[in-house]
Amino acid sequence: MSDATIVLIVMTVGTFALKSAGPLVLGDRSLPRRVQQAVDLLPAALLAALTIVSTVGDGREIVIDARLVGLVVAGIALWQRLPFVVVIVMASAATAFTRLIS
Amino acid sequence: MNDLDDAVRRRAIHRQAASIIAAVAPFGIVFGAAAATAGLSLLQAIGFSALVFGGSSQFAAVEILGDGGSVVSAAIAGLLLNVRSLAFGVIMAPALFGVWWQRAAMSQLMIDESTAVGAAQSERRWRRYGYLIAGIGVFLVWNFTTILGHVAFAGAGDLITDLGLDAAGPAAFLALLWPRLSSAPQRRTAIVGALIALALIPFAPPGVPILAAMLGVVAARFGKPDEQPSDAPLDESGARS
Numbered sequence: 225m226s227d228a229t230i231v232l233i234v235m236t237v238g239t240f241a242l243k244s245a246g247p248l249v250l251g252d253r254s255l256p257r258r259v260q261q262a263v264d265l266l267p268a269a270l271l272a273a274l275t276i277v278s279t280v281g282d283g284r285e286i287v288i289d290a291r292l293v294g295l296v297v298a299g300i301a302l303w304q305r306l307p308f309v310v311v312i313v314m315a316s317a318a319t320a321f322t323r324l325i326s
Numbered sequence: 327m328n329d330l331d332d333a334v335r336r337r338a339i340h341r342q343a344a345s346i347i348a349a350v351a352p353f354g355i356v357f358g359a360a361a362a363t364a365g366l367s368l369l370q371a372i373g374f375s376a377l378v379f380g381g382s383s384q385f386a387a388v389e390i391l392g393d394g395g396s397v398v399s400a401a402i403a404g405l406l407l408n409v410r411s412l413a414f415g416v417i418m419a420p421a422l423f424g425v426w427w428q429r430a431a432m433s434q435l436m437i438d439e440s441t442a443v444g445a446a447q448s449e450r451r452w453r454r455y456g457y458l459i460a461g462i463g464v465f466l467v468w469n470f471t472t473i474l475g476h477v478a479f480a481g482a483g484d485l486i487t488d489l490g491l492d493a494a495g496p497a498a499f500l501a502l503l504w505p506r507l508s509s510a511p512q513r514r515t516a517i518v519g520a521l522i523a524l525a526l527i528p529f530a531p532p533g534v535p536i537l538a539a540m541l542g543v544v545a546a547r548f549g550k551p552d553e554q555p556s557d558a559p560l561d562e563s564g565a566r567s
Contacts, residue, residue, distance in 0.1 A: 244415065
């Protein structure tokens with residue numbers, strides 16, 4: 225079995241447990257406040273880490289390349305409230321252009 | 327009279343759901359492309375979109391696998407991004423009534439988008455209706471666009487870097503993060519999480535810096551006491567419900 229298949233199976237089972245715990249087990253009891261706060265904040269920490277690592281990470285090395293230009297352009301596009309498709313196209317185009325001229 | 331009200335309500339829900347469903351399409355294409363780039367087969371990509379069905383968690387797992395991370399770190403990072411489903415489940419539980427297998431089946435649709443549309447309704451039956459409409463709509467579009475993205479970019483190799491598509495992943499993560507940054511505790515968490523991950527890249531195997539970033543959650547505690555992180559679900563296109 226390939227790595228991706230193992231991850232797929234583990235995540236399928238685990239995600240289903242997380243999704244169905246409320247409706248199947250917890251009912252309408254609420255989560256403790258501190259747990260709720262941590263649950264709310266967790267995605268921000270992970271998504272920020274993923275953003276940085278996918279921009280400058282390459283295995284165990286930090287590599288600054290054209291991807292960083294793409295990320296900066298994506299940030300500007302998001303700040304201007306442009307739609308997701310435009311954000312992606314602009315980030316990709318900026319990265320491609322940087323490679324072309326460097 | 328009641329029928330008329332119902333029709334109006336139903337149309338309003340359809341409108342809300344339609345914009346959210348449409349917003350998912352480009353994410354699906356990027357996910358399909360990212361899965362292809364990371365070396366996943368079409369079947370594996372569909373497996374993630376149909377069985378895991380959680381946008382950001384799928385991106386995370388595929389990113390870590392593509393970067394040479396271990397099975398354990400990819401699976402844990404992916405699952406951590408779905409922990410919020412637990413909170414969504416608590417919000418939606420009263421509306422998802424039925425016998426156990428019906429509740430289990432409806433739970434599979436529990437994502438930001440379906441919870442956002444469902445939780446925005448005031449009555450229990452409309453919460454259920456909104457949740458189901460948005461959930462089923464996103465499920466269909468997400469899987470279709472995953473296939474589209476994978477087929478279009480499988481074996482694209484050099485084309486990915488030539489077109490700058492390796493920047494689509496970082497841009498997608500930033501887009502998912504963006505709407506959260508409007509609250510101060512979320513912002514602090516994100517900054518500390520990013521710094522932890524960055525600092526660990528040279529020292530830890532791929533994937534581990536991302537897991538370690540969850541310690542960023544602690545950073546939110548050092549804010550002013552009146553700042554509370556919002557618990558409103560976010561749809562992945564960024565609209566806070």
